[in-house]
Amino acid sequence: MDITILEGYLYTKEHEWVRIEGPKAKIGISDYAQQKLGDITYIDPTKPGKKVKQFEFLTGVESVKAASDIYAPLSGTITAFNTDLDDAPELVNKACYTDGWIAEIEVADPGETKNLMDAAAYKNYTAGLE
Amino acid sequence: MDKNTPLHQEHVNLKALMAPFAGWNMPIHYGSILDEAKHARTAVSLFDISHMGEFIIRENPSKSSLDAIVTNPVVKMKTQRCRYGFLLNDDGKILDDLIAYRIAADEWMLVVNAANEQKDMDAIRRQLSTDASFENISSRIVKLDLQGPGSLAVLKAIVGDEVKRLTYYGFQFFSLLGGNFIISRTGYTGELGFEIYVDSSRGVELWQTLLKNPAVKPAGLGARDILRLEMGLPLYGNEFNEDLTPLDAGMERFLDMEKEFTGRKALLEQQKRGVPRRLVGFAADGRRTPRHENRILSGDRDAGFVTSGVFSPHLNKGIGMGYVDAALGAEGTAIGIDTGKGVINASVEKIPFLKNTSIKYSEV
Numbered sequence: 001m002d003i004t005i006l007e008g009y010l011y012t013k014e015h016e017w018v019r020i021e022g023p024k025a026k027i028g029i030s031d032y033a034q035q036k037l038g039d040i041t042y043i044d045p046t047k048p049g050k051k052v053k054q055f056e057f058l059t060g061v062e063s064v065k066a067a068s069d070i071y072a073p074l075s076g077t078i079t080a081f082n083t084d085l086d087d088a089p090e091l092v093n094k095a096c097y098t099d100g101w102i103a104e105i106e107v108a109d110p111g112e113t114k115n116l117m118d119a120a121a122y123k124n125y126t127a128g129l130e
Numbered sequence: 131m132d133k134n135t136p137l138h139q140e141h142v143n144l145k146a147l148m149a150p151f152a153g154w155n156m157p158i159h160y161g162s163i164l165d166e167a168k169h170a171r172t173a174v175s176l177f178d179i180s181h182m183g184e185f186i187i188r189e190n191p192s193k194s195s196l197d198a199i200v201t202n203p204v205v206k207m208k209t210q211r212c213r214y215g216f217l218l219n220d221d222g223k224i225l226d227d228l229i230a231y232r233i234a235a236d237e238w239m240l241v242v243n244a245a246n247e248q249k250d251m252d253a254i255r256r257q258l259s260t261d262a263s264f265e266n267i268s269s270r271i272v273k274l275d276l277q278g279p280g281s282l283a284v285l286k287a288i289v290g291d292e293v294k295r296l297t298y299y300g301f302q303f304f305s306l307l308g309g310n311f312i313i314s315r316t317g318y319t320g321e322l323g324f325e326i327y328v329d330s331s332r333g334v335e336l337w338q339t340l341l342k343n344p345a346v347k348p349a350g351l352g353a354r355d356i357l358r359l360e361m362g363l364p365l366y367g368n369e370f371n372e373d374l375t376p377l378d379a380g381m382e383r384f385l386d387m388e389k390e391f392t393g394r395k396a397l398l399e400q401q402k403r404g405v406p407r408r409l410v411g412f413a414a415d416g417r418r419t420p421r422h423e424n425r426i427l428s429g430d431r432d433a434g435f436v437t438s439g440v441f442s443p444h445l446n447k448g449i450g451m452g453y454v455d456a457a458l459g460a461e462g463t464a465i466g467i468d469t470g471k472g473v474i475n476a477s478v479e480k481i482p483f484l485k486n487t488s489i490k491y492s493e494v
Contacts, residue, residue, distance in 0.1 A: 038352075039164040041441035041448075042417040060471055062419050064163045064352060064441060067471055089417070090164075 003126055004031040006097050010073065010113055011122035012055070017097065018073035018116065020107065025074060027058065028101040029092060032126050037063040040089045046081045046103045054112050058103060061092075074112050076105035135180035136272050136333040144348055152245035154181040156351050163352035164443040170319050170357055171444060171487065174278035175349035176340050183247035184271050184327065185240045185254065186233075189262035196238060199257045201376065201393075202230040203386040204238055212299045212314055215384050217242075217250055218393030222375040222400060226250050227366055231301055231314065239312070239327075241273075243366045257392065272333030277323030277357075279488035280345045285324055288339060289313065296324070298490060307332045307339075318354060320361035322488040356440045359449060362411050362481025368422060368437045369409060369451055375400055378453070379409045407434060408459040411481035412467075414448035417441065418474045420467040426452050427466035427473065433458055436467060442483065448474065449483050 009017040015033035019026045034040065042062040052058055052072040059070050082101050084091055092100035117125060132155040141148060146157035157178060159166060169175050187196050197205045202215030209232045217225045226246040231239040242250045247268060255264050276285060285293050289304045293313065296302060301314030309329055317323035328336050340346050355365070364370055369379055375393075376385055377400050387394065414420060420439030427433055439450030450467070458465060460478065467474040 038159070039162055039441075041164075041419060062417075062441070064356075064419075067419070067421070067469065093162075 001032075001035060001130065003035070003123075004097075005119050005123050005126070007119045009097065010116035010118060011125075012071065012073045012116060013125065014055075014071050016058075016071060016073045020110070020113070023106060024079060025076065025105055025107050026101045027073060027103045027105065028096055029061070029070060030122070031096055032129075034093050034096045034100075037061065037065065037068065039064045040092045043085045043089050043092070043102060045083070045086065046078050048078050048080060050078045052076060052078060052105065054115065070102065072105070073116060074105065075108040077108070078103055079106050080104040133181075135178055136330045137178045137180065137337055140334060140337055141178065141348075146348075146350060151351060152181060152243065154244055156181060157348070159350040159352045160348050163350070163356065164441075166347070166349035166353035167356040167443050169347050170278045170321060170349055170353060172279070174276060174280040174284050174343070174346045175319075175353065176337070176346050177275040177277065177349050177351075177354055178337070179273045179275050179325070180271065180330070180333065181244035182273055183242040183244060183250065183266065183268040184273075185242065185251065186237065186265040186267055187240065187254075187258070187262060188237045189259065191235055193259065193261065195257065195259035195262055196254075198390050199254055199392055200228065200230065200240070201385045201391050202228075203389065204230050204232065205389075206386070207232050209234055210301055212301055212316055215386075216376050216381070217253060218375070218391070218397075219253070219372070220393060220396065222377075222393035222396030223372045224366075224370045224374055224376060224379075225253055225372065227364070227370055229316065231312065233312075245367060270330050272328050272330045272336070274326045274328070274333070274336060274340065275317055275319075275323065276326065276340060276346070277317045277319040278321050279491070281321070281323050282491070284340065284343050284346055285313070287343070293324075307335055317489075318363060319357035320363070320482060320484060320487040320489050321357075322491040355438070356442065359438050359440050359451065360442050360444060360482065360484045361487070362451065362483060364409070364451070365438060377401060378405050378407065404456075406456060407453040408456050409437070409451060410454055410459050410478045411449065411451050411483060412465060412476045413445065413479045413483065414450075414467065415475045415477075417447060418469070419448040420450035420452075420474060420476065421469065424470070425468040426454055427468055428455070428458055429466075433465065439467075444484055448476075449479075450476075451481070454478070
């Protein structure tokens with residue numbers, strides 16, 4: 001399986017990514033995750049204002065194969081959901097690191113990034129899963 | 131250990147995702163299940179369905195024992211025609227659904243589900259008369275389904291103009307690849323389409339020949355499941371099993387009640403009692419997908435179960451089939467689907483979900 005892993009993103013063992021943008025951060029799922037899920041058909045919209053904790057439930061995603069959970073890479077408060085996904089969840093398949101971002105949060109504790117993997121570490125991690 | 135079809139290496143070369151299905155290692159998709167489903171409704175898709183079982187039965191039609199085994203009218207039906215029906219046990223419960231091909235006055239081919247092949251063979255042989263001959267030819271057959279609005283044009287270029295004479299549920303032997311093989315105007319997608327049965331030694335050549343046409347793309351079992359469900363076509367193991375009768379599933383039109391067959395007596399009794407639940411189609415109010423074995427709710431009350439569910443890329447919503455309390459069977463009835471991660475609002479809908487597909491296409 002050829003997996004695209006981008007620099008500048010941090011990754012979780014559950015295959016979410018987070019990209020810090022000042023006090024905020026965008027969250028999505030990695031290329032590995034979208035390939036494993038197959039065609040994505042629905043993403044449950046997250047509600048702005050809701051608080052999430054690192055590695056706990058963020059939202060649900062459905063693909064042609066199954067329904068799965070997405071976990072928050074960092075603790076924080078949700079500030080936005082990518083509403084383009086309402087009618088085009090396939091954006092997560094087509095551009096998981098860019099147009100297919102899922103949620104934006106206000107980061108509660110930047111120190112939590114120490115629990116995440118950088119691109120090199122995530123690359124090693126996914127290589128070990130094959 | 132799961133079996134490979136004779137086309138296994140072709141699937142691997144095409145980077146298919148392979149997964150076990152009914153004891154076989156089968157292609158689920160070649161990249162995108164949704165794209166493959168859409169391609170079948172707009173162009174032509176090619177499916178390797180070689181896992182299905184094929185039996186040849188020969189006997190004198192005036193003393194047919196097969197006629198008393200399956201629900202299909204095998205003696206009344208014409209040669210070069212196919213009929214859908216059931217193999218039941220004495221209780222009227224469904225052992226399998228199958229298609230009978232009448233090859234000659236005294237010869238039939240039965241096409242059965244892979245998962246039930248051994249069970250079907252046992253049930254049929256046990257009941258066949260000693261004058262009848264039975265042959266399981268499954269391992270010698272590659273079955274390819276060519277489905278989609280452009281399928282006739284593709285096939286004409288390979289086997290000639292004759293193929294356009296096939297009417298819906300008709301079949302003939304055609305010369306191709308140096309052999310004489312059955313092509314039927316049948317399928318499981320709701321589109322104009324054909325099922326081709328060739329000697330397994332010719333399978334790879336036929337597969338490659340068909341894929342040379344740029345309109346044709348391979349499709350896996352994932353797309354096949356979406357396509358059949360969009361048409362409300364049942365699948366053994368989902369809509370049918372040995373706890374259910376054809377009456378539970380509303381399949382009266384595939385029972386020739388005018389003849390004797392195994393299970394008929396039980397069905398007549400059930401007809402008098404009535405059925406507690408009905409098999410219905412339903413659509414979600416959005417993109418969430420109902421899944422096999424989800425509970426169906428009426429308000430807060432348990433009212434049935436989902437047998438199949440998919441996301442329909444043509445309706446852009448979740449659709450499914452399931453058994454509901456008979457009182458909830460009317461079109462438009464609001465139901466809930468408990469996914470275990472919340473409840474999907476849905477309503478009972480008339481099947482097929484898709485209308486105006488290319489299936490009934492006729493050139494004449």
